[in-house]
Amino acid sequence: MKKCGVFDVIGPIMIGPSSSHTAGATKIALLARRIAGLGYQHVDFYLHGSFQATYQGHGTDKALIGGILGFEPSDVRIKNSFDYAKKVGISYRFLPIDLEDAHPNSVKIVFHYPDGTSFYVIGSSIGGGAIEITNINGTDVTFTGEQPTLLLKYKEQKGMIAYISNALYAKGYNIDLMRTIKEEDEVLLIVELNESLDPDLYQTIKNGKSFLFNKYIDTKEGI
Incomplete structure (x- = not known):
């Protein structure tokens, strides 16, 4: 039987409105940022499923930008993440994608660097603020980032x-x-x-x- 922790009951500390669409999205982008490495100037967010359908209304767009800026889910700056991205010179786009059998709350984040190279990470928000990374630059993986x-x-x-x-x-x-x-x-x-x-x-x-x-x-x- 799976043990039930406090976050399974009350959810994560976060900037709302949704643990899956905002807290989870922030955590995916934050983890992707740390996997890809810094120095990028442009980021493309390819949104799948319900992420694509509701990203503006649920604040997924601001959450993803906050994550690639290094903001954690509880950071109040997420509400103004577009402004912070502009200040540091990072451009971005939100684009639709069909990731086939991926979880409905999934995103492919592509980091573009000044030398013309790119690096991408695919992750899913699987509920209650929990996430899963499923692909790193073309290699299928499964890990959560919850442990070192x-x-x-x-x-x-x-x-x-x-x-x-x-x-x-x-x-x-x-x-x-x-x-x-x-x-x-x-x-x-x-x-x-x-x-x-x-x-x-x-x-x-x-x-x-x-x-x-x-x-x-x-x-x-x-x-």
Whole structure:
């Protein structure tokens, strides 16, 4: 039986009106921002399902802009997020998309950088302010950002999982969940921990091997 927490009963602390359409949208965009990295000048929001149908009336648009600016769901600045985006020189568009079997409250967020590159994240607001990231730049994933998480993408090779596991074990960390997603000769390793990762250990891990992509997401930093 699933344990019921306080947020399952009373919902998240947030700027309204909807936990799914505002709090959830803010959290998706905030987490996407941290996955993609800073330095973007333009962001396209491709809205799916009910996000697309009601995004203006429910404040989803302001919530998404607030998230990519680094605002948390309870931040009162979300109400004026369009103005804040203009002040920092970030442009944006809201566009419709059909993500097929995705949750109705889903969005594809595409970050555009000055050098012409882009990076996208797809996420869903699944109710009560809870979210799920389902795709990172073309790789299907499943994680919530509720726990400290390591995302490590690399060319398939022997010993990589042992390398990560041993590095964490040597410093006394417990791995709550570890899973791999393989596409051809590339592997995305998702590692969820039960406590924050020491920055020096993260540097040691990512510098010890060759990664195509690496990111550490700490729940204490906004999600």
